[in-house]
Amino acid sequence: MxxxxxxxxxxxxxxxxxxxxxxxxxxxxxxxxxxxxxxxxxxxxxxxxxxxxxxxxxxxxxxxxxxxxxxxxxxxxxxxxxxxxxxxxxxxxxxxxxxxxxxxxxxxxxxxxxxxxxxxxxxxxxxxxxxxxxxxxxxxxxxxxxxxxxxxxxxxxxxxxxxxxxxxxxxxxxxxxxxxxxxxxxxxxxxxxxxxxxxxxxxxxxxxxxxxxxxxxxxxxxxxxxKVVGGDVVILQVAGNPETAVKVLQNIDGLSDVRIVEGFIRFKVSDGSRAAPLIFDVLSKAGVRVTSIAIKEPSMDEVFMEYTGHSLRDEWGSREEAMAMRRIVRTARR
Amino acid sequence: MTMASNPLHGLWTLTDRELKKWYKAPVVLIVTLIQPIVWLAFFGKSMNMASIFTNGSVNIPGLNIPKQIIDQIAQAYLKSTFGTTDYFSFLAASMVAQITFFTAMNSGMSIVWDRRLGVLDKLLTTPVPRGSIIMGKVLNSVLRSLAQATIVLIIATLLGMKFNTSLTPLGFALSIVGVYAALTLLALGFSALYLTLALRSTNWQSQMAIINLLNMPLMFASNSFYPIKMMPWWLRPIAYINPLTYVNDVTRGLLLGISTFSVPMDFLYLAVFAIAFSAIGIVLSWRFLSEG
The missing domain is CATH 3.40.50.300 (P-loop containing nucleotide triphosphate hydrolases)
Structure with missing residues (x-):
């Protein structure tokens, strides 16, 4: 049973x-x-x-x-x-x-x-x-x-x-x-x-x-x-157009999934702290100035972003939108 | 974990829940009693039909009618219109049905609140039969109505309601039981009707609107204040299908000794009304109490 x-x-x-x-x-x-x-x-x-x-x-x-x-x-x-x-x-x-x-x-x-x-x-x-x-x-x-x-x-x-x-x-x-x-x-x-x-x-x-x-x-x-996220997540902020930086980063071996999320450049690398100096080097040669960097071990937030393409925190932040959605659902139920 | 087979399971638990809210908050009881008492004390005591004829003197030039004759004519007319010369008792008898009707109407509100406050969501996840959720409220409304009707009857007696003098004490007791039976059927039917109307509603304003829409017309399109024969022809059919009419007929028949129809027929009609709407309520609650 x-x-x-x-x-x-x-x-x-x-x-x-x-x-x-x-x-x-x-x-x-x-x-x-x-x-x-x-x-x-x-x-x-x-x-x-x-x-x-x-x-x-x-x-x-x-x-x-x-x-x-x-x-x-x-x-x-x-x-x-x-x-x-x-x-x-x-x-x-x-x-x-x-x-x-x-x-x-x-x-x-x-x-x-x-x-x-x-x-x-x-x-x-x-x-x-x-x-x-x-x-x-x-x-x-x-x-x-x-x-x-x-x-x-x-x-x-x-x-x-x-x-x-x-x-x-x-x-x-x-x-x-x-x-x-x-x-x-x-x-x-x-x-x-x-x-x-x-x-x-x-x-x-x-x-x-x-x-x-x-x-x-x-x-x-x-x-x-x-584990699926694979290695560390690095989040960079650069002065000027991030698109240029993304193009440079995409050519570096070992970096994957480079993209812009809400104005920040985000990518994955197996060991973030070792990769950081190299990244600085390459970017400055290309004329891009890094203004901030964060290296994170993958959290559930990273996992969530990996699968959904957006951050759960931001989603939760836009409470208005969620409430509007709920209202729609409620109306539809009637 | 074998109780789901009993269709009455949980019924008393749910009725008890509703009753608790009521006997623990006497304010609610007092407030619901105000309306019929106002009718009785203000309207019933002022709208004294007999005094229209007997109070003071009428002076018609050229005619000299002794007051005694006028009084006799008045009595005869009252008797033929209301079946009694005592309009106050006529009105008071209808007030017990009135209070039952008001109480039953409000039972629809309680399911709207249960939905809004989330209680219904919880009830729906328990193995309680859906029909019991409705019938618990119906039963609560019945018990409440009877308690309130008793209070109204006592107050009416204190204010001067006179019962059929030919009743023996046993006859009186049986008459009261009969009146309660009729009120039970009325409360069953009306609370099931209003609860059914509220099954899907989350909006208490619309529920209030329904109550107010039906409240006055049903009261006036019945024999509560005047006999049906005084009504215009187009209003009579409504009075004839209005269950209030039949409860009033039972109450007046048993307590005052004036019945327009026959008491067994009144009961038959009320039983059909109560069973039909309770059945509809139970069936629809299985279908519509849950979402989609």
Whole structure:
């Protein structure tokens, strides 16, 4: 019954009007794995989670979650998963305790056991002191932690976390990841998490899928993905026209993938610190003055740029655009 | 993990959630009671039909009618129009249906809020049957309506509502049970109707607009304030299909002893209304509660 994989997406597709939010994606998540979905806002992360958790029906394709088909056996899927959606979903008019007990009731957990679990979970997410306060009095971090407790009340084998750390301060983010990690270690819970925080994906995920514009561009362990970038990334700034510099650099052996990204010249080289003097030399002979240089070991950001051709940070920076995109999607849903 | 087979699973959990919000916030209860009490105390006590004829004296030149005769004529006309000379009791009886109707209308709003606040997203990921999400709200609205109707009935009695004097204490108790049964059916039907209208809505303003659009017409196109026979011919068909008419007929029939139709027929109509809209609500919630 368990099958080999916790999640298996087969040509999973979602279309909102003219927008292809998720475009025929295929991937597998093994049991006990922390699997990260990394991509900018509007890339299709949340839509994927909504389909996998049976909130939204796929337009095409399907997925097996816990061995059950999300289209044909949604009730079975719902019983075996826990979900922490991106938006707050607790009832503000009720207390934290009442929220937990309500969700427990919806999973058909007997009262006595529900009380035990609720006590335990509130302790885990450090909310015992606020259990009898109305949720509307909670801070953002407290609400997020309550959401996680609510997602765990049915002891799910597979837990879905949609941007669990969005908008939280660094300390709370670290705390939430430590809860997630504890779940994995102690209960062997499979965790599917979406994030746009590169460091988080790098640090906590066993494997990562990079998604952009509804397509999966790469899947692998953070280490494997970084290896693909190959060597160091060098970023140069030059006085004058960068085009000239690019032409010169393209003729140097060992340099690859030379291009201009947002006014900076970016290229890859196996050992950046050794190559730097040579590069200075060649450029100055060609009459190009280097104004700044940065040599970086590949980070997830480099990985992301490698596959998508743009930086995730910049994408995130243009919040306006992301919000506009969301509005479009929402309108299309109506 | 074997509870998904029970279609009623989670229903009470969801009803309880809604009820908690209400009995923990008595302000909501008080506010919803204001409207029928205003009708009763302000309108019902001032719009005293009997006093139109009996208060003061009429002087028509050339005619000298003794006041006693005028009073008798007035009584006879009131009796033939309203079935009773006591207009206040006539109006008060319709207020219990009114409060039920108002409560049911507002249940549509709660699903809009659940959608906007994200609660619905969470509910949809749990194994609770989709029909229970709607029926939990319907049930909440029914229980709330009955509690509020009770309060309205008590206030009306304090303000001078008079019940059918021929009722024995047991008969009175059974009549009250009958009225509650009718109110239950009314609340079932109307809250299911309004919730169904709100299934896909994320916009509480449009929901408010729907409520206000239906509120007044349904109130006035019923026998709440005046008998149907006083209405122009084009308004009567609406009054005849309006479930409020039948609940009022039950309440007046059982509590005041004045019924235009027959009480069993009223119940039949209300049962059909309640079952039809609940069924439509449950079926459509499976189809439309989720996105796309």
């Amino acid at each position: 368990l099958g080999d994989s916790a999640i298996k997406a087969i040509n999973l597709t979602k279309r909102y009007g003219p927008i292809l939010a998720v475009d025929h994606i295929n991937f597998e998540v093994k049991y006990g794995e922390v699997f990260g979905f990394l991509g900018p806002n509007g890339a299709g992360k949340t839509t994927t989670i909504k389909m996998l958790t049976t909130v939204t029906r796929p337009t095409e394709g399907t997925a097996l979650v816990g061995g059950y088909d999300i289209v044909k056996q949604p009730a079975k899927v719902r019983e075996s998963i826990g979900v922490v959606p991106q938006d707050f979903t607790s009832d503000e008019d009720l207390t934290g305790w009442e929220n937990l007990m309500m969700i427990a009731g919806l999973y058909g957990i007997p009262k006595r056991e529900a009380k035990e679990r609720a006590t335990e979970l509130l302790d885990l997410v450090e909310l015992s002191h606020a259990a009898d306060r109305k949720v509307e009095t909670y801070s953002g971090g407290m609400r997020r932690r309550l959401e996680i407790a609510m997602g765990l009340i049915n002891r799910p084998r597979i837990l879905f976390l949609d941007e669990p750390t969005l908008g939280l301060d660094a300390q709370t983010r670290a705390a939430i990841w430590s809860y997630v990690f504890r779940l994995k270690e102690q209960l062997g819970t499979t965790i599917f998490v979406t994030t746009h925080y590169l460091e988080e994906a790098d640090q906590y995920c066993d494997r990562i899928a990079i998604i952009d514009h509804g397509k999966i561009l790469a899947i692998g362990t953070p280490r494997d993905l970084k």
